[in-house]
Amino acid sequence: MTAFVLVSGPFTGGWVWQEVAERLRESGAEVCAATLSAEPGTDLETHIADVARLIDGVAAPDVVLVGHDYGIHPVLGAADRRPERVVRVVYLDAGMPQDGDAALALVPDPTVTDRAGDDGLVPPPTGAEWGRWGSTAGLTAAALERLDRLAVPQPSGTLTQPLRLTGSPFDRPTTGVLCTANGSGIGMVEMLVASGPPQFRVLADPRIGFFELDTGHWPMLSAPAALADVLLLAAADEGHRLTAPAHPGTFLLDVPERPRERKGRLDLHLPDAEGPRPAVLFVHGGPVSPDQRPTPRDSSTFLGYARHVAGLGAVGATVDHRLYGLADYPRAAGDVAEAVDLLRADPRVDEDRIALWFFSGGGLLSAPWLATPPAWLRCVALTYPVLAPPLDWRGVHPRFHPAEAVAAASSPPIVLTRAGLEHRVFAGTVEEFLTAAGKAGAEVDLVDVPHARHGFETIDHTEETRDAVDRAARRVLGRLAAG
Template identity: 75%
Template sequence: MAVFVLVSGPFTGGWVWREVVTRLRETGAEAYGVTLSGMADGSEPPAVAAADVDLERHVEDVVGVIDGIGADEEVVLVGHDYGIHPVLGAADRRPERCARVVYLDAGMPGDGDTPLALVPDASVAERAGGAGGAVPAPSGGEWARWGSTAGLSAADLARLDRMAVPQPLRTLTQPLGLRGNPFDRPVTGVLCTANGSGIAMVEMLLASGPPEFRVLAGPRVGFFELETGHWPMLSAPGPLAEVLLRAAADEGRRLTVPDGPPSARTETFLLDVAERPRERRGTVDLHLPEAEGPWPAVLFVHGGPVSPDRRPTPRDSPTFLGYGAYLAGLGAVGATLDHRLYGLDAYPKAAEDVAAAVELVRADPRVDGERIALWFLSAGGLLAADWLAAPPPWLRCVALTYPLLAAPPDWRAVPERFRPVEAVGASSPPVVLTRAGLEHPVFQATVDAFLVAAGRAGAEVDLVDVPHAHHGFETSDHTDETRAAVARAARAVLARLRV
């Protein structure tokens, strides 16, 4: 039987695993719920000052547990939330002892990543400055900000309140140091569906997400789902113990990268677009009409996250080269940009880039600065929130194509400001929304919620449906239906610009 080493998320210690440990041991397996330095339960003061604890010390704690297990035992390391960071650090230092790593409702950190990037509110680092170098533990309803509390009873929440302790700040701000690849060993992902994670989300990332997610389709990677919130060791200890035993037995659903659309990208745009003059201004490209100006302008905003090393960059991809030239051919400046959406915590930086690009476009003497539209695609849709909530008078239209309009619950690093579902209102500019009929369920749910919110607020929405199209259809689904949808959306945007 495997030996399970269980490492919990922030503010908690080994006590949180008590019921899971009991169930695992009842099957004959051995299990240890680890209490990391400074994380003893709240019934007594911590033995170590928060200022003396960092991520490296927590890694050493887990290494110490591994070293105390018999050399012939098979060790399965389980990291929940923040706990995946010390787990990966320990697995990296004792690779010969680690038979498997289980990501329990956790992110995918790599070498150099800080846990702070995955917390729901990065400003906790600033607030912790006056709290003895520690982030105060949440209480009551605050727990929901750190993950879904679905499945937790009132007694469970009271237990969290009573036992939780402050999280040493340096455990969140110190970068994780890894020498090897975390996926060079068997890996299991356990996804808590009530927290927004699920196999459908992973399949979406494999189909159309950044290339780095392709490791999730590896032959030694398996997945399980639990229908509960972010603390399954409290809300579903029995099912969690069963899943951990199955993971140790190398069970779990294997995923593959889809062979067909939308991963089968082409190197051309879906429309046959004539080339137009293009000027590069830093991170912004201007695709220019041939007619006399001043012209209205449409700024296209790509999704992400994208790697800063991605080549070609979004504005040089077939999709944005195509959109820019197409709008120029229709008599408007088609502006494209590369913004800094390099991670889920980077939406504020990306928003700054979009605002700067808008000002650059409006300042061009060939552009009519009073006739501007913003066109957001995919997860770039979250960046539309500011413009929907407080539109300037010159913003005539917001276009959204297969957008994400509310952050999934497990995208906790996305600031609350970026929620178009909540931002849309009666004062929002007209919206042209292109909806893909074969959209990822996670994205589609946010589109449905947006349409409900817009209807209640009396916002103007021109809906362009593409029933047989996938997410990212411009370079995968070259059909009469998708070509007509792009043309219709463009006409709808231009109609608002010409009023």
């Protein structure tokens, strides 16, 4: 017999699982729904001990731990301390914390501890404030009233104390349950595995399965029957499996190395041509891990783009900016601005002919340049970009919204490469951007790649994608040469 230990997110308790627990018990499973300590002074280790005690009290030999939202932190800590009992961990609309991560860096509302009282307790949300923590899609008025009525304060120490693990969170069978109305789905995870930061490659492990629920962030209240069914399937080792990309880390064009110089966070790939040359600064996406190796400017994608542009006669520049989390866009924007100043100050660069080329989540960093472009900015290029903060990117500063910034009539020419197989959430932000650009009369040159995925440079090696990269580069350089 399998036992389920259910651990919910902040401000809630075992009551939130009532309907799910009833259905699981009807199937013959043993169920324990956790109500974690909420007294002043409680920290993450207290909650880990709470979950470990529940595991110790379960009669069944095999325990499936389910962590929702913040609940994945004490779940992973308890699984690390009771490895012989825990046969599976289920991430229910939760982040992917690692050893050393505090929940505050991963929860949907990173400002939550600012509201803590003198006792260190954070008051629970009420009414529409629950939307800060995730989509309330599917919740009835009665369910929202229930959240308001039964919610309790959350000790701030549970959110600020780092998680400590002795091994990998994925050392055991794992299931991810994604709530699509909250912005994530299997397609998004597939994209991250194929073209995102290297830490996501672990999700292609055959021991990891995925399910989707077409509801918001609280499926235990909005879709309890469907969630119970999914948990039973997860315990039976069902679920969608991902596959690793066919061409990991290999740039789709065969481009020779160019002379390369490093200036702090900035790299310059130099052309053969003499005299000040126009330059293209490539701005990577994210968020990325600060421990990612190689860093973006040393990855095959950005080495490839910079070398290709240098081979065409311009300076190809790359920057490692510090977009490590959704709240880091202001810091990353400062890093990009600093790199631009270094680039324009180099005597081999024509300071009046600069293009900025943004990728993926780095697309949001284009907003300030689109809103108030300097005279030397001859082109803004965007490749499979995110051009408005998705619903679940609540930590993004509001000024990083290119779909609003492009409404400025002075926006420079734009070269936008659009992947036909883009994730629907990201594709939606591009359509929002194009609509706004059209109303503003902005000049947008589209490079469509119908059969390409997000990050296609290293996963889709076709004539179509090779042509798209070369076409986009030549159009950007054409803008630099014009006028």
